[in-house]
Amino acid sequence: MSDPTSAAVCIGEAMIMLAGGPGPLRDVEVFRRSVGGAECNVAGGLAALGVPTTWVSRLGDDGFGQHVLRDLQQRGVDVGGVELDQQRPTALYVKESDGARSRMHYYRTGSAAAAMSPEFLQRAEVQARLAGARLVHTTGITAAISSSSAAMLERLATQPRDFLLSVDLNWRPMLWRDKDPAALWRLLGAADIVLIGADEAEVFAGTRDVDELYERVGAETLVVKDDAHTAMVVTSEGRTEVPALSVEVVETVGAGDAFAAGFLAGTLSELPMEQRLRLGHLTAAAVLTKPEDHAPPPPREQRERLLNATAAEWAATKVSA
Numbered sequence: 001m002s003d004p005t006s007a008a009v010c011i012g013e014a015m016i017m018l019a020g021g022p023g024p025l026r027d028v029e030v031f032r033r034s035v036g037g038a039e040c041n042v043a044g045g046l047a048a049l050g051v052p053t054t055w056v057s058r059l060g061d062d063g064f065g066q067h068v069l070r071d072l073q074q075r076g077v078d079v080g081g082v083e084l085d086q087q088r089p090t091a092l093y094v095k096e097s098d099g100a101r102s103r104m105h106y107y108r109t110g111s112a113a114a115a116m117s118p119e120f121l122q123r124a125e126v127q128a129r130l131a132g133a134r135l136v137h138t139t140g141i142t143a144a145i146s147s148s149s150a151a152m153l154e155r156l157a158t159q160p161r162d163f164l165l166s167v168d169l170n171w172r173p174m175l176w177r178d179k180d181p182a183a184l185w186r187l188l189g190a191a192d193i194v195l196i197g198a199d200e201a202e203v204f205a206g207t208r209d210v211d212e213l214y215e216r217v218g219a220e221t222l223v224v225k226d227d228a229h230t231a232m233v234v235t236s237e238g239r240t241e242v243p244a245l246s247v248e249v250v251e252t253v254g255a256g257d258a259f260a261a262g263f264l265a266g267t268l269s270e271l272p273m274e275q276r277l278r279l280g281h282l283t284a285a286a287v288l289t290k291p292e293d294h295a296p297p298p299p300r301e302q303r304e305r306l307l308n309a310t311a312a313e314w315a316a317t318k319v320s321a
Contacts, residue, residue, distance in 0.1 A: 006054040006078055007268055008046050009133040009163075011156070012039025012142040013113035014057060014072075015106075016064045016092040017293060025096050025105070035071040036093065036293045038139045038170050038257050044294050045261025045283055047076035051268055054129045056081040058112040058120070060090035065112070081125040085112035095253075102253065108145065117148035118155040130156075130163070135268060137166040137260070143184050144175035150183045157190035164267070166193040167219075168260050171200040189218035193267070195260050198226040210234055223277075225259060231277050233263075242277035247288045248320040254293030259284040262297070275307045278314070282306060289321040 014037035020028035043055040055077050059065035061084040068090060069079050091108035108114070120126065130136065136156065143150045157165055167187055176184075181204075188194050194217050201224065202208045205216055214222050214234045222234045228249075232241040262283035266276030282303055286295045297303065306317060 006052045008051050008053045008135045009056055009129050010039040010043040011056045011138045013037050013091055014040040014068045019095040022097050034292050035068050038141055041254050041257035041294050042137055042261045043077045044075040045258050046265055048297050049265040051265050054078040054081055056126055058083045058085055058116055060088055060112045061086045062090055064090035081129045088112040088115055114146040116152050118152050120152055133163045135164045139168045139170040140184050141170045141172055143187055153187050157187055164192040166264055167191040168195040169200055171204045191219045193221045194219040195223040198224055233273050240273040242274055245281050245285050246318040247285045249288045250321055251291045255284040255287045258287040278307050285319040
């Protein structure tokens, strides 16, 4: 039986990922299946770090949807708030690989998750999980997949709440084509924690200047990730910056979600800001060394050692596959 009392709730679309071998799709005959999607990646990452976590969404009542449920349950995530749709399908995307580069092909139009709406939040299974949460996490992707899901997140952000609201921008220009991003700006402004990549900040907000970005976003806590270089958290009390680890990269997809899971787990544990950023770097590094969208975090003993390492020890750490 699912337990509705979780410290963290993640809301957003899950997708089946089909990864082909190297070469153009027209020549690929065999694909490897796994589960992807920003919010379920974060949910799995939080659960792997020992945080009781729920993932809430809608799935097609199909084989792919059943696989998503089974995968997340096996990773320790509560899925009792998921609604199955007998008409709309589970979304999927296909990864096309050409050497060290990958290209994603998305098939998500009309998905079950795109039918989420403000009414979805009124379901008893969802209300019970939100009522017990200390943190709720979502992304700009969920705001983009449909107008009804954007309205759902606006309702979530503006209604009275006892939880921290975390939003990872995850700016996807193709999803916002011919759409007004005003709803996304409102969501960011209502959030307690906003995570954003420095490169996407420049495209979305027109600036990489952290102070200007902090003022424009409006959240109390802003986390700016600069890929392989550094991560910085900005609050009204000041800045904290931690350099990224040296990593032997296999695949970059999913690393941002893993970073979010680490940082948010550190937030729930009330770690110092430097350690929250370090935990984000550690969980991201684990994913960077694997071909899938998610990976187990480093063992607890290793995490504790590096969280408490000196700056020199941290800088000398190298992570390989």
